[in-house]
Amino acid sequence: MFRFIFLLLFTLNALANSDILKKVDDYRGFSGxxxxxxxxxxxxxxxxxxxxxxxxxxxxxxxxxxxxxxxPKLDKGKMLLMKDENIWFYSTDxxxxxxxxxxxxLLGNVSNADVAHANFxxxxxxxxISEKADVITLELNAKRESVMYGKIILKISAIDYKPISGxxxxxxxxxxxxxxxxxxxTGKLAKMExxxxxxxxxxxxxxxxxxxxxQVPDYYFNPEYLPRLK
Amino acid sequence: MRIAxxxxxxxxxxxxxxxxxxxxxLFFQGKLANVNSSSLFxxxxxxxxxKRYADFRGYYGFKVTSDNEKAMLYLRxxxxxxxxxxxxxxEITIDEGYLTLTPLEELYIDVGKKNFKYGAFHGFTTFNLxxxxxPLINEDNYFKESATITKFFGENASTALSVIKRDKxxxxxxxxxxxxxxxxxxxxxxxxxxxxxxxxxxxVSQIKGESIKLKLGSVYYxxxxxxxxxxxxxxxxxxxxxxxxxxxxYSSVSGLNFIVEYLHNTAGLSKNQINQYYNYAQVNPFFxxxxxxxxxxxxxxxxxxxxxxxKKNIYNKLDLSLSSYLNLEDNGLMIISETKxxxxxxxxxxxxxxxxxxxxxTEFRRFYKQSILLSLEYVF
Numbered sequence: 001m002f003r004f005i006f007l008l009l010f011t012l013n014a015l016a017n018s019d020i021l022k023k024v025d026d027y028r029g030f031s032g033x034x035x036x037x038x039x040x041x042x043x044x045x046x047x048x049x050x051x052x053x054x055x056x057x058x059x060x061x062x063x064x065x066x067x068x069x070x071x072p073k074l075d076k077g078k079m080l081l082m083k084d085e086n087i088w089f090y091s092t093d094x095x096x097x098x099x100x101x102x103x104x105x106l107l108g109n110v111s112n113a114d115v116a117h118a119n120f121x122x123x124x125x126x127x128x129i130s131e132k133a134d135v136i137t138l139e140l141n142a143k144r145e146s147v148m149y150g151k152i153i154l155k156i157s158a159i160d161y162k163p164i165s166g167x168x169x170x171x172x173x174x175x176x177x178x179x180x181x182x183x184x185x186t187g188k189l190a191k192m193e194x195x196x197x198x199x200x201x202x203x204x205x206x207x208x209x210x211x212x213x214x215q216v217p218d219y220y221f222n223p224e225y226l227p228r229l230k
Numbered sequence: 231m232r233i234a235x236x237x238x239x240x241x242x243x244x245x246x247x248x249x250x251x252x253x254x255x256l257f258f259q260g261k262l263a264n265v266n267s268s269s270l271f272x273x274x275x276x277x278x279x280x281k282r283y284a285d286f287r288g289y290y291g292f293k294v295t296s297d298n299e300k301a302m303l304y305l306r307x308x309x310x311x312x313x314x315x316x317x318x319x320x321e322i323t324i325d326e327g328y329l330t331l332t333p334l335e336e337l338y339i340d341v342g343k344k345n346f347k348y349g350a351f352h353g354f355t356t357f358n359l360x361x362x363x364x365p366l367i368n369e370d371n372y373f374k375e376s377a378t379i380t381k382f383f384g385e386n387a388s389t390a391l392s393v394i395k396r397d398k399x400x401x402x403x404x405x406x407x408x409x410x411x412x413x414x415x416x417x418x419x420x421x422x423x424x425x426x427x428x429x430x431x432x433x434v435s436q437i438k439g440e441s442i443k444l445k446l447g448s449v450y451y452x453x454x455x456x457x458x459x460x461x462x463x464x465x466x467x468x469x470x471x472x473x474x475x476x477x478x479x480y481s482s483v484s485g486l487n488f489i490v491e492y493l494h495n496t497a498g499l500s501k502n503q504i505n506q507y508y509n510y511a512q513v514n515p516f517f518x519x520x521x522x523x524x525x526x527x528x529x530x531x532x533x534x535x536x537x538x539x540x541k542k543n544i545y546n547k548l549d550l551s552l553s554s555y556l557n558l559e560d561n562g563l564m565i566i567s568e569t570k571x572x573x574x575x576x577x578x579x580x581x582x583x584x585x586x587x588x589x590x591x592t593e594f595r596r597f598y599k600q601s602i603l604l605s606l607e608y609v610f
Contacts, residue, residue, distance in 0.1 A: 042546070051546040052575075064385075072575035073609040077253075083385070086414060086437070095347040099416050103441040103481040219336050219382035223416070224390075224409050228330070228338070230252065 017128060017138070021121040023161040024154070027181075027189045028119065030213050033060045037070075037210040038115050045201040055115060058214070062122030064221050067115060068229065079226050085146035090226035097223040102146070115206070120154070123147045134158050142171070149176065163189070168197075186211075246297040253291035253306060254610035260284045263601035283314030289325065302330045326373050336382040343373050346392070348407065348420060350433040350445050353491045353536030353555060354475055354528060386411045396425065414438075420449070426468075427453035433475070445477040445491075471497030485543065491536040498532035501559045508591045522597070530593050533558035547572045555594065562592025580605045 029036070035058045042051040054071035063084045069075040077092040089104075090097045120126070124140035124147070131137075140152040150171030155164040163181040170176050175197035183191035188211045196202035219225055262282045291306035308325035312318065328342025349355055375395040382388045387410040394403045403424040410417055414437040422429040431449030438444060452470045477491040499507060511518030528534055535558060540551035549570040556563055565585040572578050582603040586594035 072572075074572060074576060074578055074607070076609070086411075095345050096349070098350070099411075099435050099437060099443065101437050101439075101441050101443050101479070101481050103483055103485075104487065217335065218384045219388075221385045222382050222388055223411060224380075224388040225382060 017126040018121060020128075020136070020156070020161060021124070021126045021138070021140070024156055024163050025119050025121050027162055027184060027187065028208075029059055029188075029211070032213060033058070033216050034211060034213045035059070036208055036212070038067075039071075039207040039209075040115065041205040041207070043203045043205070045199055047201075047203070057115065058216065058220070060216065060218075060221055062119035066221060066229070077230055079229060081221060081223055081226060083221070085144075088223040088226065090223075092230060095227070097226045099223070120152070124152065126154075129153075131158065135164065136161075145171070185209075248295045248297065249292065250295070251290075251292050252304070253289050255289045256608045256610075257287040257289070257605065258285070258607075259287075259603060259605040261601060261603045263599045281315050283312065283317070285313075286311045291326075300332050304328055304330070336384075338378075338380040338382075340376075340378040340380070343375050344378065345373050346376070346394070346405070348405075348418070350416070350418065350435050350447065351475055351477055351491055352489055352538060353553065354493050354534075422451075427451065429453070431473075441481045441483075443477075443479040443481075445475070445479075447475040449473045469497045471495060486541050487539065489536070489538040493528065493534040493536070495529065495532055495534075497529075499530060499559065500532050504531060504559050512591075525597055527597075528555070531557050531559040557588075557593050560588070560592040562586070562588035562594040564594040564598060576610070577606070577608045580607075 035056065038055045038057050040051075040053045040055075041049060042053075044050050052071065053069065053075070056068045056070055058066040058068075060066075065082050067080040067082070069078040079090045081088040081090075081097070085102060087100050087102065087104075088097045089100045120140060123143055125143060126138045126140050129137050129139045134157065136156050136158045138152075138154045138156065140154055142150050149168045150173070151169040153167040153169075155166070156162060157164060162184060165181065166179045167175060168177045168179065177197050178195045180193045180195075181189060181191075182193055183189075189208055191205065191207050194204045194206065220229075260283070288309045289306060291304070293302055293304040295302045304327065305324060306326040307322065309322045311320045324343060326343055326345055328340050328344045331339045331341075333339065376392050378390055378392040380388060380390040387408075389408045390406070392405045392407075394405065395401075396403050404422075406421040408419040416435045418433050420429070420431045429449050429451035431447065431451075433445060433447030435443060435445045450470075450472050452468065454468050473496070474494045475491065477489065480488045507521075511521065535556040536553070537556070538551060538553040540549070542549045544550065549568075551568045553566045553568075554563055563586070565587060566582065567585075568580065568582045570578060570580045580603075582605075584598065584601045584603075586592075586598045586600065588595055
């Protein structure tokens, strides 16, 4: 009996945590399919801008998204289709969609997960590890091996569940990066600053804008459909 | 093409349009090739007529889509000025232009001049009879006047049938392709019919872990076009053959990529056969020169290897790649190095070196010459 009550309380607690995480996710998109613009600004340790990339991102659901380069102009026409850990690349140069491995990074220093996988509750289990008057600290643990980060320590506002900051760890426990969620507009995340786990001054800024709910048919996310999106 | 535009106007006359520019760019390419070759085969080598040329191109592309998204017209115009030792040319053409109609959900019909590229391999192009030549050297795309009907089945499967105009008499070739993705595996099935040639084949790509991609493919074909070695006749002979390809790609966490591909062609000449052929051609230069006309890149011999190592985005500026083909029958080697530098966000420069190596009478030394290509691209 005691065991049953413990399990029930544990399950209810997990559900409550999961609800909190869904509210955090609401700041990073919509529950259904949507599109947004993403700008990535990469800086060196002296604060000098190294690179700027702009994408149009179409998110079908937490696991499926499509990303199209808009800037630099030389990269226009390059596309990435991501379905969980499966990734396809298309560019007008090669003229045929190619499946690529997760290590074949095509976004410079930015991970695919940072740009297009805007959903914590799909990828992570959560538990509250501290609760203060205005800040809740969550520990997120990856649901699958293929998830980019093994663990995330996420601080959120206790009032409206807005994400405040995060520490992102590899499965080995190594700190990969830290992030500050610095700007929100119309109820959505507008800017986050990411700092390298080792080179603390190395910064990448990601700006999100033009969030728009958009219904798209399934076949838009068929790899063979990519050439039609040029 | 005119038919496509007319169809577009008829189909969309009742709807509003959305206009979008897709491309504005300038491209320059200069090529220098070494012509100091003593091979008797090179005297009539169609692949090395130019020892230098300069090619200026301008592209302008746009698409017009009906508001209901049931019709789309895509046009990519090319203005080109080509100056070489063997050719001078200037023209404005529609490089790619087609009409796409979507009469039913998941069903697409494309009519016009469209690019055709198939296959999952880097160094070899076994699955596309329309795509002869070296994919690493030949930069041109393969725009064909064609009609294609494509049916998608949700997120993971599709099938397409293309009929391709072969000549002015509207004789046609055909390609069928079926594709599906299951978990970490992509599979493509193909069937080709070109003139009297026939081929069926498949390729499968699979991701293993975070960094490895494996590929396997095969094609069975019946075609005319090779000479008969036994009696050294130059009459095109029909051949039935099987090609098998396998490949492994490794991508490191640091972004370094390695590719090894292997091609086996049952119709290719073995080491002994190619030696016999060279010996015969040495004493019969006319036969040697004439047989060049039957040459088809990577179809001469039985076994080939392809290696490639590349890294992109070095310091956000530089792409480097080094590739080589190894003919396992005559031990000839073709080395291709490419350096691409992003000068600004709109402009890039590229240098490509092509170096055939090995003994004089090997496939790559016979048909290719050392060359250097310089190119600049500016995107507006």
